[in-house]
Amino acid sequence: MKTILTGAVALIALTAGAPALAQEADSKAGALLVAPLEVQNTQDLYFGTIAPSIDQADKVSVAPDGSRDCGPALTCLSADHTAAGFEVRGEEDATYTISLPKEIRITNGKGETMVISNVVGSKPSGQLLKGEDEFTVGGTLAVAARQAAGRYNGTFTVAVEYK
Template sequence: MKKLLASAVIAAGLLGSGSAFAQAANSSSATAAGSVTIVRPLTITNTSGLAFGRIVKPRTGDGTVSIANNSNTVVAGSGAVALSGITTSRAVFTVDGEGGQAIGISMPSSMTLSGNGDTIEVTLAPDFGSTETLSGALAGSGSKTLNVGGGFDLPSAQASGAYTGSFTVTVAYQ
């Protein structure tokens, strides 16, 4: 009887361990790693507007007025004259974010100045390309300066007076 009981216990143990072996042979597992990189938010600040100063329009025909994106000096031609002693400047923007990250820059190709019931269409000239959507990268410090110049034709029939307008530059991580 003791022999029969011992055989039954051994058989039960083998049956139980047999199904454990069968389970292990029919299953598999894998481990996935997780990660994230956190970056500083982007900010853009306008530190200087696009200021053409005071311009004398030509007596006849069309004059030209421009300011380069690497200078604060206005150049007038074809009969238009830039008066001295007036502050002029290219538009300057400062972008701050995570160093070394790629960014996309979006801005219009032109802006409209309005005044005295008339308008002036200014073609914008950024120092980071000449299309409406551009890309670049932030320096290791996480800062980038964007300069925008521009120019326009000034017909002799242009209404006298002050003209104002604005344009928006948008940056985003790529």
């Protein structure tokens, strides 16, 4: 009986001192990168040459399709008006959204300003078929009575973002 008890104590001592076997698992890591989204201006928003009224403010609009509507108190003298154009490039078949400013300020060389409001795009979002797409932007220019003569310029920013 003493031999059996000694053998059992020895067996317990051996198993109690042995470390447990650690369990391990492997995992993979990775990422999928898509082509960067890029936007480039291809055409400026331009309202053409306009003569203001001497006693009445009015508006002239250029639609995203490039058509122009000249208010009755204004005289639109040229037909060189254009909607702004933009080209977008990125991951093929991906969709994106377009963000436009609420208004644009343009200023002449003397610091006098006019405001373009109702800034609207040809679409709110797009799809990059074959990795490319395009859109246009128009707006409405407010012209004051006796608005100062001169070339008015300004800039505006559009933003595109993957959906």
